[in-house]
Structure formats: structure tokens, C-alpha cells
Amino acid sequence: MSSENIDVRKAISELDGFLAKSGKQYTLYTCGGAALIFLGYEGRGTGDVDVIMAKFDTDLTDAVVAVANKLKIPPTWLNNQVTPLGNRLGKGWKKKCEDLFVGVAVILKSISRQDLISSKLHATVDRASIDYHDILWLKPTKEEIEIARQYVLKQDQTETYEVFVNHYVKELLNELKLN
Amino acid sequence: MSSNLIRQEILSDLIGIGIFISGKRIPFKTNPITPEKALINAVSIAKSDRLILQLLHTWILNHSDIIHVESLKNLLKDTPKVDKAIIAGLLSYTKDRKFDSVIKKAKLPLDESNHGLHKMMSFAAQIGQVDYDKNFKKFGILLSQLSIEPSKKMIPFEHVIELNPFIKCRYMFGVNWRADIAALMTLNEYNPTEVSKILGCSYEAAHRNMKDLKRVGWPKIRWSESVYQVSL
Numbered sequence: 001m002s003s004e005n006i007d008v009r010k011a012i013s014e015l016d017g018f019l020a021k022s023g024k025q026y027t028l029y030t031c032g033g034a035a036l037i038f039l040g041y042e043g044r045g046t047g048d049v050d051v052i053m054a055k056f057d058t059d060l061t062d063a064v065v066a067v068a069n070k071l072k073i074p075p076t077w078l079n080n081q082v083t084p085l086g087n088r089l090g091k092g093w094k095k096k097c098e099d100l101f102v103g104v105a106v107i108l109k110s111i112s113r114q115d116l117i118s119s120k121l122h123a124t125v126d127r128a129s130i131d132y133h134d135i136l137w138l139k140p141t142k143e144e145i146e147i148a149r150q151y152v153l154k155q156d157q158t159e160t161y162e163v164f165v166n167h168y169v170k171e172l173l174n175e176l177k178l179n
Numbered sequence: 180m181s182s183n184l185i186r187q188e189i190l191s192d193l194i195g196i197g198i199f200i201s202g203k204r205i206p207f208k209t210n211p212i213t214p215e216k217a218l219i220n221a222v223s224i225a226k227s228d229r230l231i232l233q234l235l236h237t238w239i240l241n242h243s244d245i246i247h248v249e250s251l252k253n254l255l256k257d258t259p260k261v262d263k264a265i266i267a268g269l270l271s272y273t274k275d276r277k278f279d280s281v282i283k284k285a286k287l288p289l290d291e292s293n294h295g296l297h298k299m300m301s302f303a304a305q306i307g308q309v310d311y312d313k314n315f316k317k318f319g320i321l322l323s324q325l326s327i328e329p330s331k332k333m334i335p336f337e338h339v340i341e342l343n344p345f346i347k348c349r350y351m352f353g354v355n356w357r358a359d360i361a362a363l364m365t366l367n368e369y370n371p372t373e374v375s376k377i378l379g380c381s382y383e384a385a386h387r388n389m390k391d392l393k394r395v396g397w398p399k400i401r402w403s404e405s406v407y408q409v410s411l
Binding site: 005006007008033037042045046047048072073074075076077079081128129130131132133160163164167168171 | 199200202204230298299302303306307308309330331334338341
């Protein structure tokens, strides 16, 4: 892969190759666009992979940079900026994750479907609907949207927040014809 | 052509100018697309995709210095009015006077349907969550306030310069027709008529610049006794 062909699957595979030499094993928990791409959502995501991980050790950091240099992609292609999500998802979220990639040194897991819907709804509300199409692609049920709505309401206690959340949920239900 | 294929092509062209989007880039040799064409084509999907619009916004803010105004003006002649207004809105953020001639004719009246933009492009502002984007409002487009995407969404520009012959030649020759013609000449053996058609410059400009560039051996360059092939 070069800047000619940006494929997160290829990047993760390369990462696995570099880390295999370290003798260590890494389980990476991803969410967002990269998870959707692994789940089959083509033509939408940016090329970066967000993982929930407090800190990258030296071997991981070096491997990420090595992959970036080899594939000519940003050195932040794998980053942990979404780590606070791990605190919001509630206890036991890791147990509900599913495997996206199992290599020699790297196992990439996605947060569960419900957690993905919940976090995407939260992102949609917080980022002025940028992630709206991602939720539509997931085709959530009415029940899944309600669980997501409850999750999002916990993220902000201001008076107006619930009003905004409900507007987005109403729009979503209309578009999915779940009303 | 299916809308999915068109979208894939557009995303492919955005990779070519350095936007870090998942997808496959068609080589420039097969698809010699200028940065301006990539931006204008992307507006068609940006009308319903805030992420794409914000990526364009971020790219233009970072790299407006290499946007070729003459090329842009030529392409915008055949572009729908609403697309022109969106480009103008994005360019107006740069506050660069070189875009004045593009911007000044792009204003549209406010329209009930918001000129066909997807509802979610202005939803947050409609419900009072954020402000309407002031820059776009001047052009008759209602959008929720735009923000800048983080650097992790952009390919490091030294790689883009290596990948994109138009951008590389603009750094070498300045942002002008000569640079774009030089770039095309490294891709295939075109004649002036073909160059004029691909770039939108006059036949005279194509012919004159190709003649000058060929005179120094472009794309082969002779320095003293050695001959170097320009490798782009």
C-alpha cells in the first residue's frame, strides 16, 4: 500500500508484521470508521484507526511509525485519541467486543454493535451530524436507538442537551422509517 | 456510471491531493487530474456529506497557495451555481485576494430547499445547537458552522508532493499553466490540442509552453555532460 491505495486492513496487517519481531502480543480495541470498514462499509471512512488504549509502548509506537513510513501515510494513522470512550462505555465492554483481525502479534477488536451505535450517535450529536451516515449504514433497530439515546443523555447534563439529542433521534427514526 | 463508482473516483482523486481517505487511487498516468478538478468534483458529494466538506475546508485552508486560479475559473464555467457557491464559501475562509474574481460572482439568494443540500448539513444550526456558518451564509448556503479536521486526516505533504505531479511541478515552476503542462508532459506524450483539452488552457498557451519545455529537454534535463530523467 502506498498513498495510491489506502486500506486500513493492509495497514493493520503491516503493523502485525512489524510487531511480530518484538515477540509481544497486542490486543487493540477499535471503534469508529475503521471498525465500520472492517465490517464492510466501503467508500466512507478516513484512513486512520482509532484505538482505546491509555498508552502506546515503545515497540508499538515504533511499529506505527515504521508502517507510516513504509506506506506513506500519516504517523498518527493509528492513534489513541478516543481512549476516554473506554470510560464511558460501562463495565464489561471489552467482553462484548468482536474480532476483526487476528494476526501473529496483533488482534484487532471492534467494540460491540450496540456500543458502536451508541458512540456514533454521541459523535453525531457532538459533531453536528458528521457521523449521521455511519449510523444509517448500521441500520439500528428502534430498541438499539433507544439504548443509544439513553447512553448519549448520560454524557452531558446541560438542560438543552436532551432537546438536541431528541431532535437527532427523531430524525434518525424518520429516516429509518421506524416511527 | 453508478453513483457508487462516481463516489469511488472522487475519493480516489482526494487521496491524490493528500486527503487520508480509505480507497484506491487511480494512477495519474491514467487519470491526470488537477487539484482544482479534484476539489470541484468532490463538491458534488460534499453537499450531503459534512465530513467530506470539512476535509475540503481543511485542505483548502492548508494549501490555498497552490490552487491555480485560472484553472479553477475555467472549470467553474461549467459548474452548477450551487457548487460554485460552495467553492466560494470554502475559498472565502482563506481571505486570499487572489480568489476575489472567483468569489464575487458566486452569491446565490437564500432558498427554501437550501439549494438541494442534504438536510443534515444545516441540521445542528436549524435546531439551535450551533451557529450557521457565516461565510457560507454570504453565498446563500445554510450550513452548520464548519470546523477544521485534525492532521491525522491528511497525508504528510512531502508524500503528496512525491505522488502528485501537478503539485510537484507547481512547487518547481510556480502556480501557473507552465507547471501543469510540465506535469502532463511527464505522464504521457500529449500534443497541444490534448493538453489544452485536459487542462482548459488555450491552445496557444499549451503550444508555447510545450515548445519551451521541450527546448530544454523536458522531461529529460541535461546538466553539463549528464542527462537526468526527471522522475516524478
